[in-house]
Amino acid sequence: MRILRNRLRRSRRPYQAFAAITGLLVAVLVVFATPEGAARARTGYSFGVENSWIRVQNIGNANATVEVDYFDEQGRLAGKDTCPSPVCPPMFPGSGWTFFQRDNPSLPPGFQGSAVVSTDQPIVAIMAKDVFRGSNFAIAGDTVTTGPGSHRLFLPLTAKRDGPLRDWQGRFAVQNMSDTVTACLTITYLSNYTDSEIAWEPYKPGAAGAPRLPGCPNGGMPLAPRATLFRDPDTMPVPEQFTGSVRIDLHKNAANQGPERQFISATADTWNSLFSPFASYRALDESELGTDIILPLIDRQVGPGNSYSTHFQIVNKDPTRPARVDLRFDGFDLSSGVAQFVSKTNTITVRGARLCFQDRDDFANCLAPGERLPFNFVGTVRLTSSEPIGVIVNRATSLGDTFTNYRGIRPA
Numbered sequence: 001m002r003i004l005r006n007r008l009r010r011s012r013r014p015y016q017a018f019a020a021i022t023g024l025l026v027a028v029l030v031v032f033a034t035p036e037g038a039a040r041a042r043t044g045y046s047f048g049v050e051n052s053w054i055r056v057q058n059i060g061n062a063n064a065t066v067e068v069d070y071f072d073e074q075g076r077l078a079g080k081d082t083c084p085s086p087v088c089p090p091m092f093p094g095s096g097w098t099f100f101q102r103d104n105p106s107l108p109p110g111f112q113g114s115a116v117v118s119t120d121q122p123i124v125a126i127m128a129k130d131v132f133r134g135s136n137f138a139i140a141g142d143t144v145t146t147g148p149g150s151h152r153l154f155l156p157l158t159a160k161r162d163g164p165l166r167d168w169q170g171r172f173a174v175q176n177m178s179d180t181v182t183a184c185l186t187i188t189y190l191s192n193y194t195d196s197e198i199a200w201e202p203y204k205p206g207a208a209g210a211p212r213l214p215g216c217p218n219g220g221m222p223l224a225p226r227a228t229l230f231r232d233p234d235t236m237p238v239p240e241q242f243t244g245s246v247r248i249d250l251h252k253n254a255a256n257q258g259p260e261r262q263f264i265s266a267t268a269d270t271w272n273s274l275f276s277p278f279a280s281y282r283a284l285d286e287s288e289l290g291t292d293i294i295l296p297l298i299d300r301q302v303g304p305g306n307s308y309s310t311h312f313q314i315v316n317k318d319p320t321r322p323a324r325v326d327l328r329f330d331g332f333d334l335s336s337g338v339a340q341f342v343s344k345t346n347t348i349t350v351r352g353a354r355l356c357f358q359d360r361d362d363f364a365n366c367l368a369p370g371e372r373l374p375f376n377f378v379g380t381v382r383l384t385s386s387e388p389i390g391v392i393v394n395r396a397t398s399l400g401d402t403f404t405n406y407r408g409i410r411p412a
Contacts, residue, residue, distance in 0.1 A: 047131060047133075047271070048131040048132055048133035048136075048138075049131065049132045049133070050129055050130065050131040050132075051100070051101065051102045051129065051130055052101050052127070052128065052129045052130075053098055053099060053100045053101060053127075053128055053129075054068070054098070054099045054101075054115070054117070054125060054126070054127055054128075055096055055097075055098045055099075055125060055126040055127075055128070056091075056096055056097055056098075056099070056117060056119070056123050056124075056125045057094070057095070057096035057123060057124050057125070058091045058092065058093055058094065058095055058096065058119075058121050058122075058123055059093070059094070059121075059122050059123060059124055060093055060121030060122045060123070061093055061121075062093065062121060063090040063091060063092050063093070063121075064090075064091040064119050064120060064121035064123065065091075065119060065120050065121075066082065066091060066097065066117065066118070066119045066123075067080065067081070067082050067117070067118045067119075068080065068081035068082070068099055068115050068116070068117050068118075069115060069116040069118070070104070070106070070107060070111075070113060070114070070115045071113045071114045071115065071116070071226045071227075072111070072112070072113040073112055073113055073227060073228055073230070074224060074227050075114075075176070075224045075225050075226030075227035075228075076226075078106065078107065078111065078113055079104060079106025079107050080106065081099050081104055081115075083097075084097050084098055084099045084100065084103070091121075093121075112228075112230070113228060114175055114226065114228050116226075124143070124144075125143070125144045126141055126142070126143055126144065127141055127142060127144055127267075127280075128140065128141030129141060129269075129278075129280070131278060133276075136275070136276045137276065138271065138276040138277070138278035138403075139278065140269060140271075140278045140279050140280040140403075141280055142267070142280045142281055142282055144282070150263060150264065150265070150283075150285035150286065150287075151250045151259035151260060151262055151263060151264070152247070152248065152249055152250065152259070152285065152286050153174075153247070153248045153264060153265075153266045153283040153284065153285055154245065154246070154247055154248075154283060154284045154285075154289070154315050154317070154390050155172050155245060155246040155247075155248075155266060155268045155283050155284075156245050156284065156313045156314070156315040156353065156390050156391065156392040157170070157243075157245065157268070157270060157281075157313040157355075157392045157394070157405075158170030158171070158172060158236075158243075158244065158245065158246055158268055158270070159242060159243045159244075159270065160233045160236050160238055160239075160240060160241070160242040160243075161233055161240050161241060161242075161273075162241045162242060162243045163241075165274060166240070166241060167272050167273045167274040167275070168243070168270070168271075168272060168273075169232075169233050169270070169271050169272070169273055170233070170236075170268060170269065170270050170271075171230070171231060171232040171233070171268065171269050172230075172231050172246060172266060172267065172268040172269070172283075173228055173229065173230050173231075173266060173267055174187070174223065174228065174229045174231075174248055174264055174265075174266045175223075175226075175227070175228045175229075175264060175265045175266070176223045176224065176225055176226060176227050176228070176262075176263075176264055177226075177263045177264060177265050178225050178226075178262065178263055179225050179226060180225055181225060181253070181255075181257050181261055181262055181263075182215050182216075182222050182223065182224055182225065182253050182254070182255070182257075182262075183220075183222070183223040183250055183253070183262040183263075183264055184215065184216035184218065184219065184220035184221065184222055184223075184250060184251040184252070184253045184262070185220045185221060185223055185229075185248055185249065185250055185251075185264065186200060186201065186202070186205055186219060186220045186221075186248070186249045186250075186251065187200065187201040187231070187246060187247075187248055188200050188246065188247045188248075188249070189236065189237070189238050189242075189244060189245075189246055190244045190245045190246070190247065190315070190319065190352035190353045191238070191242060191243075191244040191352065191353070192243045192244050192313075192352075192353050192354060192355050193242075193243075193244075194352075195350070195351045195352050195353065195354065196319060196351055196352045197319060197352060198238065198239075198244075199236075199237045199238050201221065201237060202220070202221040205219055205249070205251075214254075215253060215254045216251060216253060216254065217254055218251045218252040218253070219251040220249075220250065220251040222253070223264070243355060244352070244353050245313065245315040245352065245353040246268075247315075248264065248266060248283070250262045250264065265282075265283070266282075266283035267280060267281070267282055267283065268280070268281055268283065270394065270403075270405065272403075276403070277396055277403030278403060279394065279403050279404050279405040280405075281392055281405055281406075281407060282407075284315075284390040284407065286317070286388075288390060288407070288410070289317050289388035289389060289390045290385075290388055290389070290410040291384065291385045291386070291387065291388060291389070292382070292383070292384055292385075292410065292411055293382070293383040293385070293389060293390075293391050293408040293409065293410060294380065294381075294382055294383075294408065294409045294410075294411055295312060295380060295381040295382075295383070295391060295393050295408055295409075296380050296409065297310070297378075297380070297393070297395065297406075298310050298312075298329065298331065298358055298377075298378075298379050298380055298381050298393070299358060299377065299378055299395065300358040300359050300373040300374065300375065300376070300377040301359055301375050301376060301377075302334065302376050302377065302378050303397065304397075304399060305397075305398070305399050306375065306376065307397040307398040307399040308395065308396070308397045309357075309358050309359040309395075309396065309397075310358050310393055310394065310395045310396075311355060311356060311357040311358060311359075311393075311394055312355070312356050312381070312391055312392065312393040312394070312408070313353060313354070313355045313356075313391065313392050313394075314350050314353065314354045314355075314356070314383070314389050314390075314391050315350075315352070315353045315389060315390050315391075316350045316351060316352060316353070316387055316388075316389055317387060317388040317389065317390075318387065318388075319351045319352045321387050322349050322350065322351045322387070323349065323350045323351075323385045323386055323387035323388075323389055324347060324349055324385065324386040324387075325347065325348050325349070325350055325354075325383055325384070325385045325386075325389065326345065326346075326347050326383070326384040326385070327345060327346050327347070327348065327356075327366060327367075327381060327382075327383055328343070328344075328345050328381065328382045328384075329342070329343065329344045329345070329367075329373065329379055329380070329381050330342070330343050330379050330380055330381075330382075331377055331378050331379015331380060332377070332378055332379060333374040333375075333376060333377055334376040334377075334378060335374060335375055335376040342373070342374060342377060342379065344367055344371060344373065346366060346367045346368045346371070348366055350385075350389065354366065358373055358377070359373075360372075383408070390407075390408065391407065391408030392405055392406075392407055392408070393405060393406050393407075393408065
């Protein structure tokens with residue numbers, strides 16, 4: 001049987017739903033929320049009326065048998081799904097089923113947790129969330145992979161009430177993908193403003209006198225098998241108006257099981273508390289970092305109303321080894337109606353994390369002093385680094401609140 005672990009949530013309250021599916025285990029957080037008059041989320045911030053769902057497709061050569069097991073935050077079995085409808089035909093090759101957490105009677109209002117998808121055929125899956133806030137609607141999701149999980153993860157972009165209106169937000173979930181092994185994890189927060197590490201959970205590794213937590217004598221905080229840890233703007237231990245990155249490291253647990261025996265998955269969401277932008281991405285593991293990264297779609301004020309622009313976040317694998325990153329922007333200026341080729345280069349140093357805005361005319365665009373991309377620019381970026389880095393790109397429009405993101409690509 002192929003197993004995929006998912007983290008889920010179902011809520012009667014305006015609350016959040018994360019998703020991350022990786023490995024032979026899939027990690028996904030799902031939400032089921034009822035009408036908007038319900039109470040605020042227990043974490044104190046209100047995100048809207050949100051629901052989550054999982055789409056599974058059979059890519060094998062025979063009919064697939066599928067089972068979804070739901071687990072709560074502590075990793076306890078909370079319910080099951082074997083058919084998302086009153087009657088289900090066989091899941092024949094090429095076909096798919098969609099599991100809506102709001103329709104599962106075994107998940108009580110307010111449920112937050114995970115799921116394990118088990119099947120006897122190869123499958124692919126998508127995890128998605130939709131949110132209503134009054135008349136505003138937002139939807140986000142990501143494809144999921146079937147790898148074994150990782151013992152070190154990177155979330156290049158998150159935020160806490162940042163921007164001129166303090167409306168840019170982030171949240172993330174970390175899941176223990178093991179059925180039996182406790183994970184001992186340290187969460188490190190890196191600030192764009194200081195280009196360095198600024199906060200740690202539960203404490204800074206190596207800190208003198210830091211009390212060790214039960215189950216994790218060698219550092220970190222315990223995450224039980226199948227359990228999930230959630231962080232949002234109210235629970236991230238960073239200052240207000242924070243934008244930056246997160247790194248998650250593992251330590252040997254009390255059973256003497258090292259990071260190589262522990263496997264976690266993580267996912268992050270970015271959204272705007274005033275408008276509808278909302279996007280999700282899976283955490284990057286060490287195998288997805290590289291010294292040569294391609295960003296295939298980069299914009300500056302293009303499209304309807306010249307409203308589409310991108311910005312991308314770079315995270316360095318090891319802040320103690322500053323990365324010298326060469327940037328090459330190649331594309332076209334479409335302002336005159338005749339495409340004019342544009343190429344710009346610059347070199348920056350990234351210790352922790354660096355955010356580059358394509359619609360800025362100052363240092364924030366990551367170009368040389370006095371340089372900028374032209375209005376109506378469409379192109380690509382290639383990053384060549386002295387140290388392994390990871391990149392997440394956000395693409396948004398000031399009209400219609402469209403928002404999406406993608407991960408930088410390592411050339412084969």
